[in-house]
Amino acid sequence: MTALLKVLEVATEGIHVVDEHGVTVVYNKAASEFDGLLPEEVLGKHILEVFPSLSHDSSTLLRVLKTGVPEIAKQQTFTNYKGKTITTINSTYPITDGDTIIGACEISTDITRIKEMAERIADLSQELRSKEHAEKPGVTRAKSKISRKFFTVDDIVGQSAVMRDVKRQVVQVARTQSNVLVWGETGTGKELVVQAIHSASDRADAPFVAQNCAALPEGLLEGLVFGTSKGGFTGAQDRPGLLELASGGTLYLDEIDSMPLGLQAKLLRVIQDKRVRRIGDVRERPVDVRIIGSTSMPPRQAVEQGLLRPDLYFRLAVVEIGLPPLRKRQEDIPLLVSHFLRKHGRGKTISVSPEVMSAFLTYDWPGNVRELEHAIEGSLAFLKGDTIEPAHIPPTVRGITATTGLNKGSIRSLLKNHEKTAIEEALRQGGSVSQAARILGIPRQTLQYRMKIHGIKSPRSRDKG
């Protein structure tokens, strides 16, 4: 492959070039992904042979070939050969040699996600308008997840006693208006459970808004959750917060123990008074929202460590749903495996070999159900036949015992101790979490999360306490 062709392969834009006859000469990876076709199904063939629904007039490439006039930034929404709906922005240019047109080139950019986001914002503003809110939604809101297709209780897979109990709790609490606290390690299905509660409740048609409290600095989080008002601070705009946006529905505050304690107090007042005051506003506005919080450590532990206010804890934990790590409910693994094989198998019947199942049952899944799902999804990508063998699954899952002589447990605790020492050293050197994160070269949120796992307090809260 020439250097130029290699560049075309890694480009995120789809590139499709035809010669003067309309026969494809270049068709890069991105283009093939958009169309859902393999390059060999397109290369060397005439456009109309590959896309029979097009004609000489409707195909942009053939049109530009004929007219020599470029067609710039045309938006196109189509269902590709794999049944996926995609929106692209296409520009098509003639390729000329002197006065002769010797080909045409189409460059397309996938804007499916941008379009979805824009539509969500539009939907939301529609919803707000219909509720007689005058404000326009702000840009920051796009960062929160506001989606319409939610998991339901039937999506929660598991037959262990504890998961059956979780499903029962979900159904019961959905009928009430109680606030809820869900906790469990990463990937145990917290968001799945939260969405299932929302969709089984009488709030299902109202908004579901999710926000991760660890993802934003304090100032932004406050404005986002409670809203802002002109005059609140320089440059502030009149904007409803997530509490207002979720009104009538459910607000999911993920990693609520990362929310600064001052904001937790403010949130508690909103829960008690059912009214919210935007930052800088004099007016209080009524809100009717079910708040579901989640933590990755047992909530009582978060209270003990001073990360979660006890009064907020008691308000939220009217119902407390704990999701055990996958290693503590191995009887769910075979069921989850078949579920994910079906979900990601594209209609093919695929099974796992006994060796793989036994590796799945022995591995301790620090990333829990998400890690299992990724292991299966990843192995399907390489699979030629219809059985997943040990070679297809990630080496860590397969087990590293044989090659190192150390057992898995001892490696993990070695790494864990090493990580703890490194974090403590970086905190000592840096003096603050942000500095320590810089020293370690990881995002601040990641560091905070790792600190929580190791029970390390931030230097700031030590000063306070």
Ligand SMILES: Nc1ncnc2c1ncn2[C@@H]1O[C@H](COP(=O)(O)OP(=O)(O)OP(=O)(O)O)[C@@H](O)[C@H]1O
């Ligand atoms: N019991 C389950 N049945 C089916 N799918 C599950 C189950 N638990 C988790 N999953 C799947 O695993 C993935 C991770 O779940 P989810 O996002 O709910 O985890 P989480 O606890 O919110 O994780 P994190 O703390 O990292 O945000 C999702 O794709 C979800 O559908």
Ligand SMILES: [Mg+2]
């Ligand atoms: Mg989550």
